[in-house]
Amino acid sequence: MLVLRRLGIGAKLVAATVLVLLVAGVPIERLAARDMEAALLAEHSPRAAVDAALSRSRRAMLFGMGAVIVVAVSVGAATTFFITRPIRRLTRFALAMSEGDLSTRAPLRGSGELRQLARALNHLTSELSRSIAEVRTERDLLAGILDGMSEGVLVLDRDGRVLLANRALRAMASLGEDALGRSVIESIRNAHLTEAIQLAGQRDEPVDVEVELGRTLPRRLLVRVSRRKAPAHDALDARAEHEGAPTEPGLIAVFHDVTDLRRLETIRTDFVANVSHELRTPVTAISTAAETLQLGALQDPDEAAEFVDVIDRHAKRLRHLVDDLLDLSKIEAKNFRLALADLDVAPAIEHVTQLLAEAARRRRVTLTVDAAALPSARCDRRAIEQVLMNLLDNAIKYAGEGAHVTVQARSVDQQVTIAVADDGPGIPPHHLGRIFERFYRVDAGRSRDLGGTGLGLAIVKHLVELMNGSIEVESAIGRGTKFTVRLARAV
Numbered sequence: 001m002l003v004l005r006r007l008g009i010g011a012k013l014v015a016a017t018v019l020v021l022l023v024a025g026v027p028i029e030r031l032a033a034r035d036m037e038a039a040l041l042a043e044h045s046p047r048a049a050v051d052a053a054l055s056r057s058r059r060a061m062l063f064g065m066g067a068v069i070v071v072a073v074s075v076g077a078a079t080t081f082f083i084t085r086p087i088r089r090l091t092r093f094a095l096a097m098s099e100g101d102l103s104t105r106a107p108l109r110g111s112g113e114l115r116q117l118a119r120a121l122n123h124l125t126s127e128l129s130r131s132i133a134e135v136r137t138e139r140d141l142l143a144g145i146l147d148g149m150s151e152g153v154l155v156l157d158r159d160g161r162v163l164l165a166n167r168a169l170r171a172m173a174s175l176g177e178d179a180l181g182r183s184v185i186e187s188i189r190n191a192h193l194t195e196a197i198q199l200a201g202q203r204d205e206p207v208d209v210e211v212e213l214g215r216t217l218p219r220r221l222l223v224r225v226s227r228r229k230a231p232a233h234d235a236l237d238a239r240a241e242h243e244g245a246p247t248e249p250g251l252i253a254v255f256h257d258v259t260d261l262r263r264l265e266t267i268r269t270d271f272v273a274n275v276s277h278e279l280r281t282p283v284t285a286i287s288t289a290a291e292t293l294q295l296g297a298l299q300d301p302d303e304a305a306e307f308v309d310v311i312d313r314h315a316k317r318l319r320h321l322v323d324d325l326l327d328l329s330k331i332e333a334k335n336f337r338l339a340l341a342d343l344d345v346a347p348a349i350e351h352v353t354q355l356l357a358e359a360a361r362r363r364r365v366t367l368t369v370d371a372a373a374l375p376s377a378r379c380d381r382r383a384i385e386q387v388l389m390n391l392l393d394n395a396i397k398y399a400g401e402g403a404h405v406t407v408q409a410r411s412v413d414q415q416v417t418i419a420v421a422d423d424g425p426g427i428p429p430h431h432l433g434r435i436f437e438r439f440y441r442v443d444a445g446r447s448r449d450l451g452g453t454g455l456g457l458a459i460v461k462h463l464v465e466l467m468n469g470s471i472e473v474e475s476a477i478g479r480g481t482k483f484t485v486r487l488a489r490a491v
Contacts, residue, residue, distance in 0.1 A: 152255030274439035282314035342490035376490035399424030
């Protein structure tokens with residue numbers, strides 16, 4: 001029975017034909033022999049003659065049946081071959097299609113049901129090829145959109161394991177290829193994010209949380225976690241629902257990088273606080289002096305002159321602060337237009353040193369200029385004069401009485417360098433990284449006493465960068481400070 005089950009349709013047909021002929025042939029042969037024996041006995045033939053006649057009859061019948069069987073087998077085999085050959089072709093085509101080869105087509109040979117079957121398989125292959133092409137197009141489009149997004153996207157399955165992480169999120173959270181299939185706590189390792197994901201799995205509305213990721217360069221990320229809306233349940237969900245087991249939907253988390261926004265908010269808050277603080281001191285001094293004059297100090301010429309001097313000094317400080325704020329706001333808003341040209345910086349250095357010569361004399365500071373035989377630099381005259389004015393004014397103020405301030409200009413490697421150096425007390429190393437920030441002071445009390453606004457070096461840095469140059473500072477405690485401005489040489 002096992003061998004019979006393994007036979008094909010054609011083999012079964014041949015076997016059935018042979019069996020039928022054998023079963024039918026034996027009774028036929030016996031009937032023929034019985035009839036012949038009866039006939040011979042009726043004629044009173046000798047027994048030997050009867051046996052010989054029967055033997056010849058049996059041989060004739062056996063040869064006849066053998067010939068019939070051979071013919072039947074041949075006809076059955078031929079019929080089977082011609083019937084099963086197109087079926088075998090369709091079977092090979094179906095196997096190729098199941099293995100992913102959708103370029104082949106079933107041959108439309110023969111007629112009837114086999115031709116209709118071949119046509120149906122070809123139609124199925126065409127539809128399947130079209131569906132796969134559409135799915136691939138949508139997949140490539142979705143992958144392109146996800147990789148082109150500046151927001152990070154994280155897709156999780158029902159068990160909270162990572163299904164997808166786009167390029168932006170990989171950069172934000174430093175994720176590798178091994179993150180796929182792992183849980184969030186294993187791949188990202190942030191407790192607040194893990195809590196938000198767990199909470200979103202229990203609620204219908206999205207969950208928002210702000211987290212900090214990264215160690216070397218931390219990033220502030222605003223994350224919205226919500227349930228993933230699928231177009232239909234998969235087979236696993238359907239089976240779980242049928243069995244009455246609860247199903248948890250997948251989750252999707254979108255990460256917005258708010259690092260720069262938070263930094264700008266901090267800068268804005270600090271800026272407002274610093275400006276308020278800087279304005280409070282001169283305004284209070286002017287208000288107090290004016291109130292004192294109104295209460296009777298005007299009657300005393302000496303006191304009146306002293307309070308008028310206070311008002312004048314703090315009014316000038318206010319004017320300088322407002323001017324610096326306006327200049328800085330214009331520069332940062334890109335409204336400060338420069339006219340870059342090939343200029344000789346030596347006249348600008350000489351002009352600024354002449355303007356500050358009286359201030360240096362009052363503080364007994366020696367000014368030395370070394371700017372001979374310089375090539376032209378690519379810069380703006382007004383901007384370079386303001387840069388030199390701020391640098392030299394700071395050097396004269398903070399170097400201390402009796403100090404030496406040097407302005408040295410040189411041509412080095414297709415650049416014109418202008419160095420402003422002093423031999424004052426110097427700047428502690430931990431302040432150098434923030435020296436160009438707005439309102440940042442090394443010694444806040446001393447700076448205010450000297451009339452500094454805390455904006456000069458910030459303006460200097462912006463102006464130098466607008467002229468496509470750079471500025472750097474070198475300092476050591478007790479050995480002075482040196483600011484070096486580098487500008488491109490004129491072509």
